[in-house]
Structures are given as C-alpha cells and as structure tokens.
Amino acid sequence: MELKTFRGGLHPPDNKKWSDKKAIEVCPLAEGDELVIHLSQHIGAPAEACVKKGDLVKKGQVIGTPKGFVSVPIHASTSGEVIAVEPRIASAGTMLPAVVIKADGEDAWDEGLVGGDPDTMTPDEIKDKIKDAGIVGMGGATFPTHVKLSPPEDKKIEYLILNGVECEPYLTADDRLMLEDPESIVEGILILKKVLGVDKAIIGIEANKPDAIETMTNACAGKGVEVGALKVQYPQGAEKQLIFALTGREVPSGGLPMDCGVVVQNVGTAAAVNDAVRKGIPLIERIATVSGAAIAEPKNLKIKIGQPLSKLVEFCGGIKGDLGKVIQGGPMMGMAAVSLDVPATRGTSGVLLFAEDQVLKEPEGPCVRCGNCVRACPAFIMPTEIATMARNSMFDEAEKLNAMDCIECGCCTYICPARIPLIQSLRQAKGAILAKRRKV
Amino acid sequence: MEKTLYLSSSPHVHEGGTTAQAMRAVIIALLPCVGVWFFSFGLQSIIVMLLCILGCVGSEAVCQKMMGKPITIADGSAAMTGILLAFNIPPNSAWWMALLGGIVAVVLGKQVFGGLGYNSFNPALIGRTVLLISFPVQMTTWVMPRTHEITSATPLSEVKMAVGLHGAIPDELKSQLGSVLMGGFGGQLGVISGFALILGGGYLLYRKIITWHIPASFIGSAFVLGTVLWLVDSSKYPSPVFHLFTGGLLLGAFFMATDWVTTPLTPKGMLIFGTGCGVLTILIRIFGGYPEGVAFSILLMNAATPIIDRFTVPKKFGLVPEKG
Numbered sequence: 001m002e003l004k005t006f007r008g009g010l011h012p013p014d015n016k017k018w019s020d021k022k023a024i025e026v027c028p029l030a031e032g033d034e035l036v037i038h039l040s041q042h043i044g045a046p047a048e049a050c051v052k053k054g055d056l057v058k059k060g061q062v063i064g065t066p067k068g069f070v071s072v073p074i075h076a077s078t079s080g081e082v083i084a085v086e087p088r089i090a091s092a093g094t095m096l097p098a099v100v101i102k103a104d105g106e107d108a109w110d111e112g113l114v115g116g117d118p119d120t121m122t123p124d125e126i127k128d129k130i131k132d133a134g135i136v137g138m139g140g141a142t143f144p145t146h147v148k149l150s151p152p153e154d155k156k157i158e159y160l161i162l163n164g165v166e167c168e169p170y171l172t173a174d175d176r177l178m179l180e181d182p183e184s185i186v187e188g189i190l191i192l193k194k195v196l197g198v199d200k201a202i203i204g205i206e207a208n209k210p211d212a213i214e215t216m217t218n219a220c221a222g223k224g225v226e227v228g229a230l231k232v233q234y235p236q237g238a239e240k241q242l243i244f245a246l247t248g249r250e251v252p253s254g255g256l257p258m259d260c261g262v263v264v265q266n267v268g269t270a271a272a273v274n275d276a277v278r279k280g281i282p283l284i285e286r287i288a289t290v291s292g293a294a295i296a297e298p299k300n301l302k303i304k305i306g307q308p309l310s311k312l313v314e315f316c317g318g319i320k321g322d323l324g325k326v327i328q329g330g331p332m333m334g335m336a337a338v339s340l341d342v343p344a345t346r347g348t349s350g351v352l353l354f355a356e357d358q359v360l361k362e363p364e365g366p367c368v369r370c371g372n373c374v375r376a377c378p379a380f381i382m383p384t385e386i387a388t389m390a391r392n393s394m395f396d397e398a399e400k401l402n403a404m405d406c407i408e409c410g411c412c413t414y415i416c417p418a419r420i421p422l423i424q425s426l427r428q429a430k431g432a433i434l435a436k437r438r439k440v
Numbered sequence: 441m442e443k444t445l446y447l448s449s450s451p452h453v454h455e456g457g458t459t460a461q462a463m464r465a466v467i468i469a470l471l472p473c474v475g476v477w478f479f480s481f482g483l484q485s486i487i488v489m490l491l492c493i494l495g496c497v498g499s500e501a502v503c504q505k506m507m508g509k510p511i512t513i514a515d516g517s518a519a520m521t522g523i524l525l526a527f528n529i530p531p532n533s534a535w536w537m538a539l540l541g542g543i544v545a546v547v548l549g550k551q552v553f554g555g556l557g558y559n560s561f562n563p564a565l566i567g568r569t570v571l572l573i574s575f576p577v578q579m580t581t582w583v584m585p586r587t588h589e590i591t592s593a594t595p596l597s598e599v600k601m602a603v604g605l606h607g608a609i610p611d612e613l614k615s616q617l618g619s620v621l622m623g624g625f626g627g628q629l630g631v632i633s634g635f636a637l638i639l640g641g642g643y644l645l646y647r648k649i650i651t652w653h654i655p656a657s658f659i660g661s662a663f664v665l666g667t668v669l670w671l672v673d674s675s676k677y678p679s680p681v682f683h684l685f686t687g688g689l690l691l692g693a694f695f696m697a698t699d700w701v702t703t704p705l706t707p708k709g710m711l712i713f714g715t716g717c718g719v720l721t722i723l724i725r726i727f728g729g730y731p732e733g734v735a736f737s738i739l740l741m742n743a744a745t746p747i748i749d750r751f752t753v754p755k756k757f758g759l760v761p762e763k764g
Contacts, residue, residue, distance in 0.1 A: 010455070012453060012455070093447070169453065240757065240758065244757075250757060250758045250759075251758050252758050252759075253756055253757070253758035253759055254758075255758070323443065323445070324445065324446050325445055325446040325447075325448075325452060326445055327450075327452050331450075331451060331452040331453040332450060332451045332452075332453065333450050333451070334450055334452065335450065336445070336446065336447045336448055336450075336452065337445070338445065338447060339445060352452075354452065358453075359446045359452075360448070360452065360453075360454050362454070362458060365458075365459050365512075365515075365556070365557075366555065366556055366557030366558065367557050368459050368462075368556060368557045368700045368701050369557065369700050369701050369702075369703070369705060370462070370700040371651075371700070371704075371705040371706065371707075371710075374705045374706055374754065375651075375706075375707065377754075378757065379756060379757045379758075380754040380755060380756045380757045381754070381756055382705060382706075382753065382754065384705070385705075401753070402756045405756050405757065405758065408450075410450050410451035413450075413451050413454075414451050414453065414454055414455055415455050415457075417457045417458050417459045417461070417462055418458075418459050418557070419454070419458065421448070421449055423449055423450060423451070424449040427449070
C-alpha cells in the first residue's frame, strides 16, 4: 500500500522501542501526596480559582472556572484538602496561579458528575459537556476542544481527522491508547462526528505503528471511520501536514483547518470526549510516556494532572546515570523543564529524561548556507534567512519572508550543521510580529 | 542542592552533523583525485598542494588572530580551499605561486568578507583567478602526465590557439584529441581523473553533503550546448565529450559549484545556478578570451547568487489561490 505523506520534513530516529511494548500503568497516588494544579494549562484565558485554602474537594470537582469562550474549567484530580491557592512553579520556571490539593487517599468521585447518551443529546448539549469537562487538545497543544468544535456558520466542515500519528520520537502514549482502548477512541469519534455533522472521519497513523493501524482498523469496521496509514516522516502529525497528507488540501496560510473544511483532533482527545460525554468524567488524567536514556525503566503511565514529575520518575525506577535535561512533551517540540518538581499538566504527553551526554552542546557557528533548513521546512519558508532578519531585529523583513507561517516543528534546527538555534530566532520573530499586530 | 538542568529551546535532538564534519567529508571525497594527481605528476604536485594548504590555513589563522576572533582552522574549511586551489593550478607551479594563491584565496576570497559563511565568491577560484590573470603563461602551461618533464599547453589552449590562427581545428590536432581521454596531453588526466572526480562527487551525494541539482544541471547544460555547437560545425567546435573531460569541468561541477556558502539555497535556485555555469563555461571556452571558462563561470554565477535567491523564494505552504 502506498503511504501518504507531505512534502519536506525529515526522519529522526524514533526511539519508540524503549516504551512501545509497555502497557499503560497507573502512576500511584498515596494519601498525603500534594497535587499542584495550575489554572492555566490550556491555550486561552486562565481559569479562575473557585475554591480556597481549607476547602475539601472531591475528585472531578471544579476548582477553577473558565473566563471567556476560549478557556476551560479546571478540576480536582483527586479528593482531598485544598492547602494553598497561590502561584507555584511551572515547567518553564515561571510562577503561575495554582490550586494545591493534599490527597486524602480516598480518591472519591464528586457525585454530581453525570454522563449522558450522546444519541439523544443535541450537538450544543454535547459541546457544553465537553467544555464543562475541560477537554483540551491532548496532543500537547492544549487548545480547548469545544472551540475547535464550534466553527462559524459559513465554514462547512467535511472531514474530521483524528491524529494518531505521534510523530515525535520517544512518545508512545497515543500508540498505547490506540492498542489498549480503541473502543473509547471510536466512540469518541462518533460523538465528534455528530457534533460537527460530518460524514467523513479518518484516523491518521504512521506506518511505524502497524499494531495500532490494525487495531484501529478492526475497531472502526462498520463505523464509518477510515484509517489512513502514513509514511514515517516528521512532522507528519503537524496539523497542516496531516491534513495535506490525508486529504490533499492545504490549509490557507494564516488560516485554520476549518478554512479548508477540516477539523483535527488527537486520538487521546477523542477518548477523553467519550469519557466526558458518556460518563461525565472531566480531564483529570492523561497518558504520558516517561522515557529517555536517564530513566531506569521507560513506561507509559496514566498520570493525574498535578502530580509532580518526580513522582512519575520515581514510579519508573528513578533516575539512571547523569541527568542532563528534562523535557515535557517530545524532543522535537517539547519544552525543557526547570526541575522534576514541576507538576504534570493536561499537555504532558511525555516526560523525557535526557542524560548529560544527550544534551546538545555543540557550539553555534556561522550559517554556511547549505540549504538543509530550506529543504527540510514543511512550511516552505527559508528559516535561515528569517533567523538572520530576526537576529538583527528586522522583523518587518522577517514577516515579508513568511515568518508567521513557521509551525515551529524544529526540522530546520535539527538538520542545521552550523547548530544555529533557528527555531529560537523564528519564535522571537513571530512574537515580535504578533506584538506589532496587536498594537496596530 | 540538586544538579541544575539544561534549559534550551526545542528541538532537543540533532541529526548529528556539523560544519566541520561536512568539510572533512569534502576532503575525503577529494582523496581519490589527490591519488590520481600524485600518480600522474609525482611528489612535486603534492608539495605544491601542501604549499597551497599552508597558504590557506596559515593566512586564515593569522587573519583571525589579527581580528581577535577565535581561530577556527580545525573546521577544515581552509584546508579544503587549499586542496581545491591545488587542483586549479599547474602541479609544477613555483612554490611562491602556490603559497601566494593560498593566501589570496583565504585573505581576499574569504576573510575580508568576515570569514566562513560570509564570502560571496568561491575562495579557491579567487586564488586561481588572481594567479591566472597575473601569471597567464605559467598558469596554462602544464606538465605532461607521468613524464614529469615536458611542459605543454593544455588541450583547451591548443584548441583555442588553433581555432584563433586557422579558423578551424587542424586535422592533425583533431586526431591527437582522441588521446585526450587517455590522458596524453599536458595537464590533462582524462578519464582517470574523471573517474576519481565522479567517485568523490558520488560520495558527497551519498553523504548528502551536496544534492544532485548543481552537478547535473552544470554537466547537463555544458553537454547539451557543446553538442549543439559541435553539430553546427565540428571543424571549429570540439565534441561535447572533449568538453566534459578537459579542463576543470567535472572538478567544478562536483566540488566548486557545489560550495554551500556561495551558491543558492533552494533546489530551483541551484538548477538555475548549475545551468548558468554550464552555459557560461562553454561560451567562454569557445568565444571568450581564455581557453578555460569553468572558474569564471562559477565566479559569475556566485555573483548572481543573491539575485537567484531572491527570485527563487519557495512558494509557502498554504498559498491557496483566492476563489472567485
């Protein structure tokens, strides 16, 4: 079978073998454990705390209410006592508002959570359930799902695409979910199809996950959901590239997938939607891969939002050797964490512990104009040219060179022989251009 | 106190290559040619090569020292320039010519622009060109391969002179040109060096240091234009095969026109660049004042590189034509 793909990109070693055969295990939570639940774990306005120090909360209870449409509520991941509502350290080292819960060990559910029957609910009722459950994109971008499911009237959606690509090296969380709980994903897809009113749904999976392709194909049989096998090529799972690979459509520059009639959701999001709508379960847990050369035993874990990374690491046998870097997410797009004391969030698709000798330390040299970045760029822009402009604070020129079309996949930087942190400069350019646009 | 972790922008992994590695790969790719050079011209040619390298590496170090910059001679780029320069001057060159060429290549061709990555022109070709216009006689008089003694004009200059004097290639010379491929002419190594160059070029392609675009368009366009002219009048114009295996065409196509710094960034730009090189080479060889045009054509296209880059900006993803 011919595998579908996009143009550009590259093929980093996938390093999935460390964890792809490991069944999902529940990361334990003991009485007295502290959960730090940040109020901003999604793209959009942070939620506002609605509990105070000393309150007793149940698992699944709302502890932060959304502010505005592009925002979601935040829930308690377990039952216990609120011991603080204060800024706590987040992954990037900044202090962000958080609710700290001391687990009572009961892990008792909030009894007010009720599910519904999606067959009898209206699309708006389903969307409300999804919003109330705090569902966000589980691939790591954490964009509120209900917003993605609410395209304006004039945008006709024809395709629902499910992202099961997991093109980031090391990560196997989506892979395991597809293998272990395909029914939840398929049920979730059917709910999403109903909300969007689309006939066509395709699950995109990279060919390096043949078991997942087979499992999902079987689970989808007769349900009106297709499985599309994709070439192993990074960033196959980037939204625009995935849409192109599966439908041949290009999302217009500066536009959203809905502008070409497509909505993309991660397979993990589909499963979360199923739980939210049928059972009323909010997004308080997720699956994360813990891997890297500095972890004793790589695993796929079901973690509670707010658990410190150190707990996850402990459950995986602890640190092995000389730890150099901790990454939340994948190695291509994930963010380095300041310490293992930061909590897991709704976007924690992986926790990678890189050994000291895995940390990139090669000094940066001058651009030798090899053109590797230009050939690898899946957005067809010229990273080195834009980076040069950005470094000289020539942001108007950077904008003319299509800096805003950068999807920050990291291909250019991965392939650069001069080791120039191109992405860093591109992000800088994008930030400056956005700031300027806001001012105008 | 727990150890401080590294914090840096993504991506956190790298393909592994470095600029220095790429330079080393080019030097490795040139080794078969160095072997052929030694086999054909003897120890003297290797000494000339070492002098070229000394001129390049030494002046790079001196320049960087003077400018208070870190000394980067270990990256191999100056050494590579030295080897390429050696292939661009007669193997029996005087010691001072080799040294001077190396110094000119790095100082005027590279360091005055700011060093690696900032030069507009191929440094080795700057060295060659300065020597060629300063010492034209020495630069076009090469030793016969494997004899180490008799000096002779290169086949390209023989043809140029003959056509200039008689308006056609004399039959006598034409019959001799057949032996060009076997390396029977001054400075002419024929298919042996051609094979070594193609081997080296193949290695660079395999290592993905270069792409096929420039060599293919360079050789292809030279071959096509050579064929057209030869078909028009074979008494005046030598055959396309002669063009391919004489002078520096293969060396230029695989090693000089593929220099990263001085050539376009995009595949489309590279095709334009290579085609320009091929066409200009043949035009200069046949209609120009100098017998060989590879160096000039590459330098001219180097000058055109910024404008090629400007007109070959890739069409960004998602540039969907407006409907209606």
